[in-house]
Amino acid sequence: MTPKRGKEETHVAIASQEVSPARFSAQLRSHALQTRIMDLILDRGLDVGDALPTESELSAELGVGRNTVRESLKVLQALGVIEIRHGFGMFVAPNNFSALVSGLTFRGRLSLRHKGEEAMELIDVRQALESGLIGPAIDLLTDEHVADLRSTMEAMEDAAKKGEPLHEHDAEFHRRLYAPLNNELLINLMDVFWQVYRKIHLAIGTGPVNLEQQTQDHWDIFEAVANKDKALASERLQRHFDGIRLKLKDVAAA
Amino acid sequence: MTPKRGKEETHVAIASQEVSPARFSAQLRSHALQTRIMDLILDRGLDVGDALPTESELSAELGVGRNTVRESLKVLQALGVIEIRHGFGMFVAPNNFSALVSGLTFRGRLSLRHKGEEAMELIDVRQALESGLIGPAIDLLTDEHVADLRSTMEAMEDAAKKGEPLHEHDAEFHRRLYAPLNNELLINLMDVFWQVYRKIHLAIGTGPVNLEQQTQDHWDIFEAVANKDKALASERLQRHFDGIRLKLKDVAAA
DNA sequence: ATCTAGACATTGGACGTCCCATCTCCTGTA
């Protein structure tokens, strides 16, 4: 007999955060193991780039099977905590949020099947972050930063003239826009959002792209930033994202 | 390029952005497996709450061992993609960013050993997000939202008078502040940041807390929001985070 | 007829073992 799963009456109330008295050990044990490994790293004073004990050593020290510890290690790798190199060892990873990309992308694609709400939410957050932080960034802007931005824009323009895709330059532009803030977390976050947005876009198929318009938008933003006109820069960024939002809506409708 | 942080020891140069041609299969195979599972979910049209195939079925369908598929499943669980319930099955998880908390917390604690920079960066991002988004939130604020906020504040005041910790009310206040935006991603993100901040704070030991002052800060913010005074609300939020930042610095110094 | 306790099937959790893949480092040879 094949009990058809998954199409039954919706199992409601999955994952309510309340303390469901039932599954205490279920979820928590593996999580506890992950925590123990992270604590071990912190306790031993390991720093970024330092090597962790081998899988076997960890298995012995933590008193769990190697397969079990491997599962936790994979999770830690996915969370960007450690880096695993086949045949060499495991190391404390540098800051790296790329792990979040896949999870968020999945969410986005899942929601796109319905109304694409979540993809819009992503744009909203990006818009708030970028247009809100451009002011503080301009405060800290140096000539060097402006020069970097200009060279990025020139590269983007070159690519546009050649008809090449400019997403890499686009990402680089936004990244450098906030470099003055010297906030790695922010840069990583925005990078993640950017990549997720792009992956979702790829998954649903990109509409027609207007390379010249896209380049001009960025030049306009650059101009406002170079002139240290915070209000104008913020407004143009706002517009920039409005445009992205509209385009996404169009594509989703098709 | 991510800005280089301080120490540059000469041992293993791992994790450089270079695409080491060797590490293709190593890192990518497990990642590919995760992607295959996510694609399988999307292809079959599974939605939040629907059941996935069992571990054995997945193992057979994907042509990999059960242990291997389990590692990927654990990763997907950690990324908040699926929910695993012992003895029952695996299900597509609802939006849930709590998975990111542990990874970010680890990062924060790791950085606190040096200069606590990363914890500060976290505050910066929160500050930018909250003070930047309070305006749009006020635009969409209804009387009901205000009532919710007021009741949260009253609960906080009660707790303060009893000398109880108010972190839960604190979190609730900030959550409800942005409820009008109806942006789940944002709420989840801010929740994550809040929890990470709290965990880091716990880990390094909380300094003396002034319950009355804390409550008053929130009342001030509430007042500005209830009066729909965007500028004042934004400024008071800004100051609120400035206070948090100072306190964190004090604790880290001790 | 209804309710409850316990058996049962299903499913994930943990572990051990074996072998393969890949990396680094060292050694030997040209």
Added chain:
DNA sequence: TACAGGAGATGGGACGTCCAATGTCTAGAT
């Protein structure tokens, strides 16, 4: 001196086995 190849170590993966948790179903009592 330089290059190639092997040795050793380490992670990657696959089964197989047993354990534990959970939901369901049935038999018995009331």
